[in-house]
Amino acid sequence: MEPEKERTGRTPKKGRKRRRLPNKLVGASEVMRDRWDLEERQQPEAKKACLSTILLSDTREITHGQLCELLKYAVLGKSSVPKPSWCQLFHQNHLNNVVVVILQGMSQLHFYRFYLEFGLLRKAFRHKFCLPPPSSDFLADIIGLQKKQIIGDLPKGMEGSLPSSSSEVSINLQNDPIVKKYGSKKVSLTRCLLTKEEMKTYHFPLQGFPDCENFVPIKCCGSITNNSPLFGLDCEMCLTSKGRELTRISLVAEGGCCVMDELVKPDNKIVDYLTSFSGITKKILNPVTTKLKDVQRQLKALLPPNAVLVGHSLDLDLRALKMIHPYVIDTSLLYVREQGRRFKLKFLAKVILGKDIQCPDRFGHDATEDARTALELAQYFLKYGPKKIAELNLEALASHQELEAAGLEPRNTAEVVQQLNTSVLECLDSVGQKLLFLTREADATEISSSKNCQTIKCLSNKEVLEQARVEVPLFTFSIVQFSLEPFPPNLSEEMSKRMKIKWMEMSTVYAGPFSKNCNLRALNRLFESFGPVLSVTLTLESHQPHLCIQYEVLEGAQLAIESLDGSLVEGTCIKVQRPVTELTLDCDILVNELEQDSENRGTIYLSGVSETFKEHLLQQSSLFLGLEALILPKDLKNGKQKNYCFLRFKTFGSAHRALGILTGKNWKLKGRHALTPRHLHSWLRGLPPESRPPGLRVIPPPSEQEAVQMLNLDHPKIAAWRWGRKIGKLYHSLCSGTLCLILLPGTESTHGSLSGLGLMGIKDEEESNILN
Secondary structure (H helix, E strand, C coil): CCCCHHCCCCEEEEEECCCCCCCCCCCCCCCCCCCCHHHHCCCCCCCHHHHHCCCCCCECCCCCHHHHHHHHHHHHHCCCCCCCCCCCEECHHCCEEEEEEEEEECCCHHHCHHHHHHHHHHCCCCCCEEECCCCHHHHHHHHCCCCCCCCCCCCCCCCCCCCCCCCCCCCCHCCHHHHHHHHHCCCHHHHHHHCHHHHCCCCCCCCCCCHHCCCCCCCCCCCCCCCCCEEEEEEEEEEEEEEEEEEEEEEECCCCCEEEEECCCCCCEEEEECCHEEECCCHHCCCCCCCHHHHHHHHHHHCCCCCCECCCCCHHHHHCCCCEECCCCEHHHHHHHHHHHCCHHHHHHHHHCCCCCCCCCCCCCCHHHHHHHHHHHHHHHHHHHHHHHHHCCCHHHHHHHHHHCCCCCCCCHHHHHHHHHHHHHHHHCCCCCEEEEEEEEHHHCCCCCCCCEEEEECCHHHHHHHHHHHHHHHEEEEEEEECCCCCCCCHHHHHHHHHHHHHHHCCCCECCCCCCCCCHHHHHHHCCCCCCEEEEEEEEECCCCCCEEEECCCHHHHHHHHCCCCEECCEECEEEEECCCCCCCCHHHHHHHHHHCCCCCCCEECCCCCCCCCHHHHCHHCCCCCEEECCCEEECCCCCCEEEEEEECCCCCHHHHHHHHHHCCCCCCEECCCCCCCCHHHHHHHHCCCCCCCCCCCCCCCCCCHHHHHHCCCCCHHHHHHHHHHHHHHHHHHCCCCEEEEEEECCCCCEEECCCEEEEHHHHHHHHHHHH
């Protein structure tokens, strides 16, 4: 055996023929609520590996297991393992290398506290995501060395599509999400009902909520018992000029009898009948005279006071009906799935009940069939209990369907599970390759002893970097781990508070002077037109009144400054500016750098959007070339769509052209280029609360001695700058077509935990994005 091949597990580059797998594009992941993803029709033309620009997770927190999904897929491709559930990797077979860089001891707080110091990281990596606080062995988690999951027999009706495994395997029920929520014993009907808190979380219509003012409550004066009657409900909708409206309702009683099946004529003009889903056409709906108020009246008369409604994603049905009911079972939430995802009704019908619904040869969905199926699923759950459901191992069966869709047909259940739980090391071994692991000697972990891992132990971080620049190009898959001293707990806590204060002050503007008889209502409307406002305060400390406006998003505050500073408002020339504190002195530089952030360059922010904005955009999508996604934030309390959005484009040029159109006279929106990465808002909400008023100091000015000490090389700001440069050197040494992940795992201590941050990109792709 040749020396290089023996050491690295792969043949030398000269004359080596690289493995090629089929390069059919990965199918689109399921559409997330409030986000419109257009990527499938905008697939990349060049045969280069590239990542999707939208990470398919509402919170943008990616679990360690989901990271492992991506790493395994990057090694083997979709012909051997399921595609990642949270992102899309196109042309995987054109990847040259995979490099994972771990900065132990660093967290998301480090990155944003010293954002300006991390020059390359913020400019070169377009994809950023939150990581949960680290577990006891972060590295083992992300490469899949956790305890293997084993499953047992399959449910009746699935034998044909997935043969049952032999009796030698058994299931670990304790890890099943259904057992975690409900326990292993049978549960009562009342236990399956959604609580009021759950209904708030999943955006069910509730009395007293602002977006439910005109909703009709279903009579519910009866008390709920385990003998209360169940009714299956399903609705079909169409798209009108005002959004989605009801076109059909089906109600099924216990025993499967359909007690109500009505077509409904919407009140507003129909834009799209959504025939492929609803089965409703213009011809079918033309003679219908039944209106929404008619079915509301009929439904109230049919349902007894103690009725329990059952449906799949029932919140959408109740919103289409504009009705409120407190006693519901939602089968998409009853059959709990990992990581907050939901099983489709069609899948549950096949796996649990052994029947086929929503068949492709049928004309749209059958609302009565869907209502009956949801009802039967709830009855099955009540009859057999969580343990029986857990034994079916729905997650493995769902992944099996993904494998089938990718063209792979596993021979048995054990093989499916083995493929799902295979570690990255085993994936590499299956293609005759090794993993390179570079770390300090003191930080070597259990993977160092793995037979398929080439470990190089170094005495220092400096040596790790030097070795990485030489060794990484020789391996298909490399992990480079640096170990840094974490911040002392008291410093981390202080930095967290200051970070939140800084963001609050950057999102706050002072405007004035105004006349003493100014129209406050008109001024409120003016400043609200730039973005969602958290508070408006009249300040009378100055000779003439000023307003202090705190915005929810940084883009709103910046847009107000750019639009109104120096302009005439109510006959007075006003100044609009941020409060000047020690935390906002570099604000202009920071805003400029945020705009140049790789993740923000192709994204625009728009204020003043209505609930029908998405439909209008769809109708005129030909005007917006390169549009990849529409992000519509919702209010976490009431589920109502907010009056701003973000549009993500393939290039900066496409985004800039669209901004000109959307802020023109035809659309009458206000907007600018985006400043905040999408995951940042949820992270800031998780920081310790702080009520400091804008403009006040929290830390006294340092003494001369303290100021000198701040410039010491050990100061975190200097350390961040140095590490940013080191990672830059390593990044520039990588070959083109390298999938690179930079992971700041976060920290855990007795004083609290700090969440992590991940950055990723493919070298060719990221550099071309910067140029565009």
